[in-house]
Amino acid sequence: MRYLFLFSIFISSFSFGQTNIFQTWTETGAKLALSKRVGIGADWTNRIGENGFATVFPQISFKYKVCDWFRPSVDFRYVMKKQLDATYQAYSRVNFNAQFNYQKKRLSAGLRFRYQYQFSHLNSQYDPEFDKAIRIKPSIEYDINNSVISPLISAEFFYDPNYSDLGRRFNEIRYFIGGSLDLNGPHQIQIGYMFDQKINLPAPVNKQILSLSYIYNVKLYKDKKKVKSTGAKNTSRDL
Secondary structure: OHHHHHHHHHHHHHHOOOEEEEEEEEEEEEEEEOOOOEEEEEEEEEEEEOOEEEEEEEEEEEEEOOEOOEEEEEEEEEEEEEOOOOOEEEEEEEEEEEEEEEEEOOEEEEEEEEEEEEOOOOOOOOOOOOOOEEEEEEEEEEOOOOOOEEEEEEEEEEEEOOOOOOOOEEEEEEEEEEEEEOOOOOEEEEEEEEEEEEOOOOOOEEEEEEEEEEEEEEEOOOOOOOOOOOOOOOOOOOO
């Protein structure tokens, strides 16, 4: 917790003079491994601010393991976002993901490329978190020997591909520091601090975020041969 606090102070210093708000993001869901290569998932995410639920969305995902280091996937979200008049506007979004992984003993590194596309516009002002965007997310996780916590850090970069006055540029960076709990059984828990920083945009509003995630894993197939696992698991959450 001390390192999370120091990290939040360090990151916040980059946004001095800008508007900052605090939110809590929670995710609960389940992942089903249909086979060694195919998996599906469903989860529900709440983003809670000082005025209650700012954004909520269910998501379903389909993942395919091409090999140990490459796993493409597709996500569908139905997003409900609170407007200035306190009503919620809904729209749909699809994510196309390409996840690359590398593991060396207890160290796991990941690199995810995402193209996101939404079917309706919330407003006339572009929002990189919800509108069309290209996202690049490197991450590193380390499985500490004889420790229940595996620390994780990541940074995600948002690029606006649209031809507009503020388009064709990076406009958001999302930093994360936290860890996953190494629990026996199907339970997967992750907690961390995120700093969501807007860049190259007028009147930016940054977010300081407490992130909490719980996923229940179910395997619907049986291994023909049990292989002892060595090294860390990449359990970086997907927000």
